[in-house]
Amino acid sequence: MTADTVARDKVVSITYTIHDDQGTLMERVDLPVSYVHGRQQELFPQIERALDGKTVGDQVQVALSPEEGFGAHDRSLAFTDDIANVPEELRYIGAELEAQNASGEVLKFVVTNIRDNELTVDANHPLAGKTIVFDVTVADIRDATDEELRDGRPANNYHGLPVH
Numbered sequence: 001m002t003a004d005t006v007a008r009d010k011v012v013s014i015t016y017t018i019h020d021d022q023g024t025l026m027e028r029v030d031l032p033v034s035y036v037h038g039r040q041q042e043l044f045p046q047i048e049r050a051l052d053g054k055t056v057g058d059q060v061q062v063a064l065s066p067e068e069g070f071g072a073h074d075r076s077l078a079f080t081d082d083i084a085n086v087p088e089e090l091r092y093i094g095a096e097l098e099a100q101n102a103s104g105e106v107l108k109f110v111v112t113n114i115r116d117n118e119l120t121v122d123a124n125h126p127l128a129g130k131t132i133v134f135d136v137t138v139a140d141i142r143d144a145t146d147e148e149l150r151d152g153r154p155a156n157n158y159h160g161l162p163v164h
Contacts, residue, residue: 008038013140021131032139039152073129078122
């Protein structure tokens with residue numbers, strides 16, 4: 001394998017879009033994000049396998065079921081309450097709050113619906129319960145440094161990867 005082929009221990013930079021199974025754009029990342037191929041624990045394994053052997057400019061499309069992607073939507077993680085019981089600063093779609101459940105786990109909730117004086121918060125990942133399609137483009141490939149191999153991630157990766 002050459003330095004310009006995706007293989008284990010190469011730093012691979014990608015751009016990607018995520019669509020739902022209806023074709024609706026859910027996320028777009030045009031600024032390349034990087035990972036160390038074969039060592040990344042957070043990148044969906046199906047995407048990493050699809051990229052194996054690709055070169056700069058190559059594109060892959062990977063569809064993930066809810067079980068392969070962000071999981072099923074868990075109804076027990078969504079709550080609706082009278083809006084009067086919610087602080088005013090949280091009374092808008094997209095507002096975020098953290099709460100601890102009975103077992104001590106901290107969950108991040110997002111306000112997802114306000115209707116008829118009721119407000120709904122949900123701790124599910126926004127893509128939970130959805131079949132999603134990743135369109136991934138290889139933007140760059142290089143050899144990983146010793147430090148990157150040791151850490152299992154690129155030294156200067158400021159943006160998130162499509163993770164599970």
